[in-house]
Every structure is written in C-alpha cells, then in structure tokens.
Amino acid sequence: MADHAKYAGRRPRPPAPTPRARIPGPIAFFRVLRRSAIEGLALDHYEKPIVFTRTVLGPVLVVCSPTALRHVLVTNAANYPRETLQRRMISDGLGFGLLAAEGEQWRNQRKVLAPHFTPERIAGLEKVTAKVVGRFVERWDSLGDDATVRLNDEVCDLAIDVLEAALFPDGLSGKAAIMPALKSYFRKAGRLSALDAFALPERIPRIPAFLARRSVATLRRLGEGTVDAWRKHAGRTARAGILDGMAAEGRAKPFTPIETRDIVTTFMAAGTETSAGAMCWAFYLLSLDPEWRTRLEDEVDREMPDGIYVEGSLMRLPVTRAVVEETLRLYPTVAVTARKAIAADTIDGRAVTPGTIIVISPWLIHRHRKLWAEPDLFDPGRFMPGAREKIDRFAFLPFGAGPRICVGQGFAMQEMIIAVASIARRFLIEPAPGFDIWPELTVTLQPSGDLPVVLRRRARMAPGDGSN
Ligand code: HEM
Numbered sequence: 054m055a056d057h058a059k060y061a062g063r064r065p066r067p068p069a070p071t072p073r074a075r076i077p078g079p080i081a082f083f084r085v086l087r088r089s090a091i092e093g094l095a096l097d098h099y100e101k102p103i104v105f106t107r108t109v110l111g112p113v114l115v116v117c118s119p120t121a122l123r124h125v126l127v128t129n130a131a132n133y134p135r136e137t138l139q140r141r142m143i144s145d146g147l148g149f150g151l152l153a154a155e156g157e158q159w160r161n162q163r164k165v166l167a168p169h170f171t172p173e174r175i176a177g178l179e180k181v182t183a184k185v186v187g188r189f190v191e192r193w194d195s196l197g198d199d200a201t202v203r204l205n206d207e208v209c210d211l212a213i214d215v216l217e218a219a220l221f222p223d224g225l226s227g228k229a230a231i232m233p234a235l236k237s238y239f240r241k242a243g244r245l246s247a248l249d250a251f252a253l254p255e256r257i258p259r260i261p262a263f264l265a266r267r268s269v270a271t272l273r274r275l276g277e278g279t280v281d282a283w284r285k286h287a288g289r290t291a292r293a294g295i296l297d298g299m300a301a302e303g304r305a306k307p308f309t310p311i312e313t314r315d316i317v318t319t320f321m322a323a324g325t326e327t328s329a330g331a332m333c334w335a336f337y338l339l340s341l342d343p344e345w346r347t348r349l350e351d352e353v354d355r356e357m358p359d360g361i362y363v364e365g366s367l368m369r370l371p372v373t374r375a376v377v378e379e380t381l382r383l384y385p386t387v388a389v390t391a392r393k394a395i396a397a398d399t400i401d402g403r404a405v406t407p408g409t410i411i412v413i414s415p416w417l418i419h420r421h422r423k424l425w426a427e428p429d430l431f432d433p434g435r436f437m438p439g440a441r442e443k444i445d446r447f448a449f450l451p452f453g454a455g456p457r458i459c460v461g462q463g464f465a466m467q468e469m470i471i472a473v474a475s476i477a478r479r480f481l482i483e484p485a486p487g488f489d490i491w492p493e494l495t496v497t498l499q500p501s502g503d504l505p506v507v508l509r510r511r512a513r514m515a516p517g518d519g520s521n
Contacts, residue, residue, distance in 0.1 A: 064430040065341035067383060068491055069420070072096045079109060089493045090389060091416055100422045103401060108410075110138070114400065115412040117421045119447035121401040125392060125411050126447075126455035132398055135457075136391035136410050142496060146238045146269045148311065150319025151460060162308075162316060167460055169220070169298055175463040178219045181292075182468055183362040185214045186475045190361075193480065193508055201485050204333050204504040206232075208472075212329040213321075215468050220320065222294045223286040226278025234271040235322055239496045241265035276318035280310070295320065320461075326497060327386040328465045333500045335380040335473050336482045337490055338431050345433055346477075348372050350511070353478040362475045367467060373474045375436035377466065381451035383431060385415035388498035390453065415450045416498065424448040481509040 073095040077085060085093035097104050102118035116122055125133050134155050144153035151162045168174070189211050193202070209232045217225040225231065242265035283296040293301075299308060299316070308316065339346045352372040357363060392411040399405065420428040424445070425435075434440060452459035459465070476482070484490075485505040493501045 064427070064432045065338070066429050067338055067341060067431055069383075069429060070094070070492075072099050076104070076106060082108075089495070091492065091494045091498070094417060098417055099420060099428075102423065103403060105403070110410060112406060112409045113412060114403075114405065114409055115414065115417065116400065117414075117418050117424070118401050119424070119445045122413065122418070122447040122450070122454070124400055125413065126453065126457075129398060130455045130457070132395050133392035133411060134395065136393045139391045142242055145242055146265060146272055147319045147322055148273075148315030150312075150315040150317075152319050152323055158312075161306075162312075163456075163460070165299055165308075166295065166316070169295055170460050170462075170464060172463060175467055178464065179367065179467060179471070180364055181218045182215055183364060183471050183475070185218045186211070186468075186472050187361055189214070189472075190475050190479050193476075194510070196508065198510060200508050201505055202508060204336065204482070204506045205329070205500065206503065208332045209325065209329040211472060212325040212332075212468070215328075215472075216320065216324045219464070220295045220324070221279060221283070221317075222292045223283040223296070224279070225275070225321065226282055227275045230271055231275055231321055232325070234268045234275065235326055238265050238268040238272060239326070239499075241268065242496075272318050272321070273314065275321065276314040279317050279321075280313055323459075324461050324464070326499065328468055330386045330497065330499045331377070331380055331384065331465075332469055332472055333490075333504055334384040335376055335469070336476070336506070337484070337500070337504070338380055338383070339376065339477070340482060340484055342431055345372075345376060345431075346481075349376055349473075349477050353474045357474065357478045360478055362471050362478075367470060370470055370474055371438055372433070373470050373477075374466075375433035375441070377469045377473055378436040378441075378449075378451075379431060379433040382419040382425075382435070382449060383429075384492055384498060384500070385419060385451040386497050386499070387451070387453070387459075388416035388492075388494050389414040413450070413453075415453075416494070418448060418450055421448075479511055481511055483507045483509060 070089075070092045073093070076082075076095040076097060077093055082093050098115055098117075102116075103121060104115040106113045106115070116125060135153070140153050140155070147153060149158060151159065151166060154162055189207075193200070193207075196202070213225065213228055213231055217228065280296065283294070296313070296317070299313065339349065349372050352370060356366050356369050390413050392413065394405050394407055394409045394411065396407055397405065400411075405411075418424065422428060425448070435444065447454065452462040452465075483506060485507045487505050489502050490504060491501045492498055
C-alpha cells in the first residue's frame with residue numbers, strides 16, 4: 054500500500070465552496086464573480102475536461118484536460134495571449150511590468166529578468182532568504198510563551214522582507230504601505246464591473262478602477278521610491294539586485310522610467326501576497342492534521358538540530374516540500390488565469406473561434422475529479438518522492454506552464470520551504486479564538502481574515518540531546 058494511502062479516509066477536508074448543481078445564468082454568475090469566482094463553479098466544471106459556455110463576453114472554454122492545457126499554454130501559446138479583461142485588471146494598478154506586458158515588450162522584459170531566476174541564482178539567494186526567515190523566527194521567539202499574532206499580516210511582512218533582501222537590496226520604499234495598498238487594490242479593482250460583464254466599451258470609466266485610484270497612486274509612488282533609492286545607492290550596495298541587472302544589460306533601448314517602475318511594482322505584487330497566502334494555508338492545513346505535522350516536525354528536528362535552517366538542506370526536506378506543494382494544490386494563489394484565442398484553432402478536437410476566452414483555473418484543475426483521487430482532502434503524500442513523479446505535468450499548475458510560467462517559481466518554493474521548515478521547527482501554530490478562514494478569489498486566491506494564531510514554542514534543541 055502506498056504510504057499516502059495508509060490514512061485514506063482520515064485526511065482532513067479543508068474549507069472549499071460546494072460545487073453548484075448547475076452552471077449559474079449570466080446575472081447570478083456576475084453576482085458571484087464580484088464576490089469570489091470559485092463560488093460560481095458547478096459540478097460540470099469539476100468533472101468534465103472542457104466546459105463550453107456562451108456569455109456576453111463571447112464564447113468561453115473552461116479547460117482542465119491536460120492535453121488541452123499543454124496545447125494552449127505551450128504548443129500553440131502564441132495564439133493565446135492574456136485575456137484583455139484580466140490584463141486590464143493587472144495593468145490598471147501595476148502598469149505593464151512582466152505580468153501584463155505582451156508581445157515585444159514582454160519578450161524584452163522576460164529576456165532581461167529571467168536570468169535573475171536561474172536555479173544557480175536562486176541557490177545564491179538561499180543564504181539571504183534563510184537569514185531573513187531566521188530574524189523573523191527570533192522576533193516571534195522574543196514575544197514570549199503562547200503569544201497571539203495575526204498570521205496573515207505577519208507572513209506578508211516576511212514575504213516583503215525576503216523580496217527586499219533578495220531582489221531589491223537597496224531597499225523597497227515605504228515597506229509598511231506595500232501590503233495595504235496591494236490588498237486594497239486587489240479588493241477593489243479585482244471586482245468585475247457590470248460594464249465589463251456586459252462588454253460595454255472600455256472608454257466608459259469603470260467603478261472598480263475609480264475606487265482603486267488611491268491604492269494605484271500609492272503603488273506607483275512606492276515603485277518610484279524604490280527606483281530612486283536604487284539610483285542613490287547604485288554600485289555601493291554589496292549585492293546586486295534586479296535593478297542593477299536591468300541597468301547592466303546595456304541594451305540599445307533601455308526600459309523607460311515608467312516601465313522600470315512598473316517592473317518593480319509588478320514584483321512587489323507578484324512576489325509577496327502569493328507566497329504569503331500559501332504560507333498561511335500551509336500552517337492552517339498542518340493544524341488540521343497531527344500526522345503530517347508530526348512527520349514535518351520529525352524532519353525539521355533532524356535537519357535543523359540547532360533550531361536554525363542549515364544552508365544546502367533544501368533537498369533534504371521532502372516532507373516540507375510535499376506539504377508546500379499539497380498546499381499549493383488545494384489553494385493555488387493564482388487560482389485562475391485567462392487567455393483569448395487570436396486565430397481559429399482546435400483544442401482537443403473542439404473548434405475554437407477567434408476571440409474565444411480560455412479559462413485556465415489551477416483551483417479547478419487541482420480539484421478535478423478525473424485528475425485526482427479524493428481531490429478535496431489534504432494529503433501531502435501525493436507529493437512525496439515515488440508518488441510525485443506520477444503526477445501529470447498539466448494536472449498540477451500552481452505556477453502555470455509554457456513561456457509565461459511564473460518567473461519566480463524557484464524563488465517562491467525556496468522561500469516557502471525555508472520559512473515553513475524554520476517556523477515549524479520552533480513553533481506549533483494553533484488557530485486562536487476568532488480564527489476563521491475561507492478561500493476568497495478576486496485577483497488572487499487569499500485566505501479571508503486576519504487569522505489570529507497562538508505560537509506554542511517547541512523545544513529549542515533536537516529531542517533527546519538533553520539540553521531542553
Ligand atoms: C506561491 C507563490 C506563487 C505562485 C502560486 C505564483 C503563480 C504564478 C502563476 C500561475 C503565473 C502565471 C500566470 C499566467 O500564466 O497567467 C505567475 C507569473 C508570474 N509570477 Fe508568480 N507565483 C508565485 C510567486 C512569485 C514570486 C515570489 C515572484 C517574484 C519574485 C513571482 C513573479 C511572477 C511574475 C513576474 C510573473 C509573470 C511572468 C510572465 O508573464 O512572464 N511569482 N506566477
């Protein structure tokens with residue numbers, strides 16, 4: 054019997070909306086979309102490889118079949134640029150950085166930025182990541198026994214500190230203002246406007262964009278502040294960051310000041326809330342499952358005998374990695390992305406007309422009844438060595454695939470593994486009174502609420518070494 058099958062039936066079923074019996078009509082779907090798109094999904098979405106719907110925005114294909122996903126994301130990716138509405142939701146706040154850029158602009162940016170995220174470069178950031186996480190754990194330790202903290206705010210701050218230390222060593226401007234501005238932007242601009250839902254012309258101003266204008270102004274100011282701080286320090290900071298790399302390229306046509314700012318704000322958004330949300334879910338899921346928590350604790354006690362992360366031990370933490378991957382399966386931060394067909398095409402034998410919207414939802418793919426056994430249960434065993442290799446590449450897409458795959462994937466995995474291992478080594482995290490969690494999807498999928506948790510200190514040294 055596979056190791057992970059041993060506990061089948063006893064694994065926790067963490068919160069998720071119950072699939073609807075039928076796909077809601079346009080008005081009901083619009084209402085749901087404004088609240089949280091995953092609430093509108095129906096059984097068909099979770100059971101069929103491809104679901105076709107005709108909407109006011111045009112034909113929509115919700116695609117979960119691995120062959121179809123490979124076709125759209127990789128084989129014929131050039132025919133499927135980012136869908137315009139989703140692109141606008143991103144670009145209204147973050148401008149045309151790597152996430153929202155298309156065509157020549159995207160190719161230029163990706164060429165300059167991707168070299169910062171090669172496996173060698175990521176490995177070079179392990180030490181600084183561990184240092185920031187170590188400081189974070191020490192701060193929690195200084196709060197005393199059984200301190201209560203707001204997990205969401207805490208790990209968001211951690212993710213910002215890691216991003217700053219690793220990629221923007223000259224400093225991120227106005228750090229404390231980044232997360233509130235981002236969250237406010239996503240909350241307001243991430244809601245679908247009625248004008249969009251009914252495909253009214255773009256020149257009519259949208260209410261969500263109007264409501265988000267202050268957070269947009271803040272994000273722009275913070276991006277500019279970061280670029281200014283870098284200009285002041287350029288060449289004088291010990292370690293080079295992304296902005297140094299961009300400047301050193303010596304390209305014939307350098308990025309404009311606005312594009313540079315947009316690249317920075319895009320990283321502030323794409324590289325913080327995403328990992329932070331996943332870390333919140335990871336600790337919540339572990340709090341539901343004493344068996345996997347014990348396996349994780351055994352691993353970190355063995356690999357971190359002094360209570361701190363040991364450089365070079367990333368590959369010796371398979372349980373931690375499996376917990377992080379299973380968390381990303383159940384709660385993929387980028388829970389939905391969309392593309393639009395430029396030219397007529399065929400996907401899995403189905404004719405696709407130009408303008409068709411292709412919805413790619415890691416949330417759905419990861420909970421699809423035909424792709425996963427017991428998809429709603431938390432079971433990191435799926436990702437343990439021996440089982441992980443059997444997972445179809447296109448059944449697990451937390452970081453996407455193809456040319457637009459998450460450029461920060463290696464960075465995020467390293468950060469989350471080091472953080473989850475280091476925190477679990479020192480603390481048992483328990484939901485506190487008032488803790489309430491629910492997945493909410495606007496632009497990204499986030500756990501709702503502040504998530505108050507109690508930090509129970511674990512013994513500092515490895516069990517049995519007599520020094521506790
Ligand atoms: C748990 C953490 C993360 C998740 C789940 C995640 C997920 C994703 C996904 C699914 C995409 C592709 C979207 C699409 O195909 O439409 C993406 C793109 C991107 N991600 Fe991440 N991401 C994470 C962390 C990060 C981090 C830490 C960074 C930066 C340090 C980052 C930077 C980016 C950028 C710049 C893009 C745009 C890439 C392009 O279009 O060329 N992400 N991410």
